Amino acid sequence: MTRTVTIRPATPADAAAIHAAILAMGEHLGLAHKIDSTPADLARHGLAPGRAFEGLIAEIGGEFAGMCLFFRSFSTWRGCPGIYIQDLYVEPRFRGERVGERLVRRAAAQARDRGAGYLRLAVDADNFAAQGFYERLGIAHYEADRIHAAYGEAFEALASGGKDDQGTT
Template sequence: MIRTATPDDVPLIHALVRELAEYEKAPHEVKATQEQLREALFGERPAAYAHIAADDATGEAVGFALWFLNFSTWRGVHGIYLEDLYVRPHARGGGHGKALLRELARTCVRRGYERLEWAVLNWNRPAIDFYESLGARPQDEWSVYRLTDGALAELGSDGAGPGQDTSSGRR
């Protein structure tokens, strides 16, 4: 059973985010608070959306998908970027991950979106095998880049630093 998340699900979503971070060996990187998630998902201008996977027999929440809209300039339409997909270990293999992805694919089809994209850690072979079994293919010609923390602050500051634009040939 897949359902759209509600504000009452925020503590659950926060707990699932933390579990996912543990699984990905990066619990120290989770800084999001429940309040931040509540605002992002259910504030005046939601920036993200979520679905909950629940066990059909017990109703227990066993996983979630958190996503947001992206935009393709080449296709001229929105798409969905899946930020997090997580199913608790005891529920894996029960079809919950596939059901979450199917719901997002249906959302894309219904709304005329042409892409459903996400990233997966290179070492996560079970996830890679699962995604490929659904027909997803890696985008090997692309590399993901990220600015965070000090590098982001430096580039975003008003001062000229090591990341200064040198496209004019001047430093």
């Protein structure tokens, strides 16, 4: 039996539930020790005016069932805006009820209505269930793309150490 899933925009009041979901994802992947964010970080940066990201909350019977966090992006090659899904989570007791699919489809539709023409995301290399889920939705893995990142000390060194030919930063 599929129950009614309600999807709504995330608000600052959802910060604790969103953070709990992020911690649960980290636990599932064995990476919870790498999570430094707090509910206050999420409320300040993502659920406030001028936000760095936005989210959708899924509820079943008034209970938190899942969430999808995403942000706007732009492809200079495609010449159009898009979205990048940062996190997608469904509470274990609600899995199998198409909550994740509905969240991804709603995020894509919302982005399309704002003029977006694509959706991107990254999946943990060992998370085969998520990879299969996204492929079933038609979100393909592209061998040609690789994600590169600078975090923590590497980011700080990059940001504070570079000078161009004229000695300016």
